[in-house]
Amino acid sequence: xxxxxxQAHAAGFAALVDGFVGAIxxxxxxxxxxxxxxxxxxxxxAVGCAVVLFYxxxxxxxxxxxxxxxxxxxVQAGHFATRTEPGSRDESGDLAAxxxxxxxxxxxxxxxxxxxxxxxxxxxxxMRQRLADLYEVSAFVAEAPTLDTxxxxxxxxxxxxxxADASAIRWCDEGHRRYLLLAHDRLPATIAAGEACxxxxxxxxxxxxxxxxxxxxxAVRDGAPLPQDHCARAGFxxxxxxxxxxxxxxxxxxxxxxxxxxxxxxxxxxLLEALAAHLAGAMEGLRAAAMEREAxxxxxxxxxARELHDSIAQSLAxxxxxVQLLRQASQRADAxxxxxxxxxxxxGVRESYADVRELLLHFRTLTSxxxxxxxxxxxxxxxxxxxxxxxxxxxxxxxxxxxxxxxxQVLHILQEALSNVRKHxxxxxxxxxxxxxPQWRFEVRDDGAGYDPAQPxxxxxxxxxxxxxxxxxxxGATVQVRSAPGEGCIVALDLPLAxxxxxxxxxxxxxxx
Numbered sequence: 001x002x003x004x005x006x007q008a009h010a011a012g013f014a015a016l017v018d019g020f021v022g023a024i025x026x027x028x029x030x031x032x033x034x035x036x037x038x039x040x041x042x043x044x045x046a047v048g049c050a051v052v053l054f055y056x057x058x059x060x061x062x063x064x065x066x067x068x069x070x071x072x073x074x075v076q077a078g079h080f081a082t083r084t085e086p087g088s089r090d091e092s093g094d095l096a097a098x099x100x101x102x103x104x105x106x107x108x109x110x111x112x113x114x115x116x117x118x119x120x121x122x123x124x125x126x127m128r129q130r131l132a133d134l135y136e137v138s139a140f141v142a143e144a145p146t147l148d149t150x151x152x153x154x155x156x157x158x159x160x161x162x163x164a165d166a167s168a169i170r171w172c173d174e175g176h177r178r179y180l181l182l183a184h185d186r187l188p189a190t191i192a193a194g195e196a197c198x199x200x201x202x203x204x205x206x207x208x209x210x211x212x213x214x215x216x217x218x219a220v221r222d223g224a225p226l227p228q229d230h231c232a233r234a235g236f237x238x239x240x241x242x243x244x245x246x247x248x249x250x251x252x253x254x255x256x257x258x259x260x261x262x263x264x265x266x267x268x269x270x271l272l273e274a275l276a277a278h279l280a281g282a283m284e285g286l287r288a289a290a291m292e293r294e295a296x297x298x299x300x301x302x303x304x305a306r307e308l309h310d311s312i313a314q315s316l317a318x319x320x321x322x323v324q325l326l327r328q329a330s331q332r333a334d335a336x337x338x339x340x341x342x343x344x345x346x347x348g349v350r351e352s353y354a355d356v357r358e359l360l361l362h363f364r365t366l367t368s369x370x371x372x373x374x375x376x377x378x379x380x381x382x383x384x385x386x387x388x389x390x391x392x393x394x395x396x397x398x399x400x401x402x403x404x405x406x407x408x409q410v411l412h413i414l415q416e417a418l419s420n421v422r423k424h425x426x427x428x429x430x431x432x433x434x435x436x437x438p439q440w441r442f443e444v445r446d447d448g449a450g451y452d453p454a455q456p457x458x459x460x461x462x463x464x465x466x467x468x469x470x471x472x473x474x475x476g477a478t479v480q481v482r483s484a485p486g487e488g489c490i491v492a493l494d495l496p497l498a499x500x501x502x503x504x505x506x507x508x509x510x511x512x513x
Contacts, residue, residue: 080107130271136157147286166187168254170253218241240264245280312356315352372434373395375411379415383422387422392432393431397435399436417468427447427449439496442493
């Protein structure tokens with residue numbers, strides 16, 4: 001019985017132990033399930049936190065950086081007006097604001113630089129155009145042959161350059177009291193006819209013009225009424241008056257007419273003053289050229305007068321006396337005296353005719369396109385034809401050709417020397433020797449009676465020598481005369497060395513020394 005009780009008691013104890021172990025296992029299983037759930041929850045929380053972290057990083061870091069990168073690319077491409085949204089007020093917002101400030105600064109700098117480059121380009125183009133205008137006007141005024149051509153052409157050029165509606169060139173007298181219209185361009189006929197000659201106080205051009213040193217801008221319609229106010233009636237609103245001065249002396253005035261108000265900038269004033277200076281120089285050049293031509297004509301007239309006085313006038317005076325003697329002989333019925341006086345008159349007429357032909361030959365010499373050798377041969381041939389004397393020409397060396405003006409004077413001097421031979425030498429033969437190197441030298445030699453240079457010469461001979469010396473001084477040459485009674489005469493003309501010939505002659509002279 002005890003064994004059965006013990007087995008029953010052991011079986012109950014085992015069941016109790018099994019129940020306890022089962023309870024423990026069940027409890028452990030529940031806690032394990034809770035732990036697994038907690039682990040799964042932790043994993044979910046970690047994943048959610050990672051997602052939130054990545055989204056936050058994208059939202060607050062990557063997205064602003066992407067906007068900045070796109071903005072930088074746009075700025076790099078030249079779109080300086082690009083801006084980014086600051087978003088939040090944190091570091092990314094500060095960075096976006098800094099980027100916007102940078103882009104705004106670059107935009108202002110670029111736009112300002114582009115505008116400056118455009119302004120500089122326009123300025124350079126304006127300067128180029130004005131230089132071209134100045135060159136064109138300079139070339140024109142340098143080639144203008146007359147004052148009318150100069151004034152008319154300058155009026156056209158200055159109107160076009162200044163962009164005026166009309167222009168006029170007015171000459172003024174020394175006291176600036178009267179203004180004479182020289183030329184105009186597109187000026188209404190009423191002004192051209194009514195202002196051909198203006199008194200200083202009769203128009204806007206006159207008042208203050210003598211004292212103004214530079215261009216004046218005159219408001220035509222705002223000014224006081226004047227006796228001759230053709231500008232206002234013609235519809236002009238502004239008149240620009242530019243004085244034409246040379247060495248502080250006013251020569252003329254350039255008037256520019258505008259139908260709208262006009263203000264001159266400093267560079268425009270400088271351009272107009274430069275154009276006026278070119279006009280003043282050209283006007284003075286034409287005046288100097290006219291005076292030079294007048295002086296040349298007066299000099300040639302003086303030479304012709306001396307030639308007439310020394311040749312034809314003396315012959316006419318002689319024939320006048322002979323005519324009086326012929327009249328007296330006719331009254332006395334002295335046939336022998338009449339024949340003798342008639343012979344004297346015939347000889348005087350032939351001599352006067354020869355003098356006239358010589359003067360015509362003397363003043364009709366043209367050498368601009370003729371070689372000096374050919375001109376000398378033609379001169380000697382005409383001398384032989386007139387006098388019947390034998391001539392000889394010898395040219396030695398090969399020098400630099402003479403300028404045309406020098407060649408003319410040389411031929412005139414040689415013709416005067418040949419004329420003296422014909423009149424006074426009584427020669428049978430005349431020789432002309434020419435040396436062209438190292439300097440030009442001309443010698444007229446005759447085998448005539450000669451004379452004593454120490455004795456007073458006849459007046460005609462003296463005048464002829466003086467004429468030759470005057471012509472020689474014009475070209476810097478010298479004339480020397482060597483003669484003796486019965487030994488003929490030599491007239492030598494020595495021209496100065498050319499500048500480069502003189503430079504070559506100096507080292508040669510030094511080496512010889």
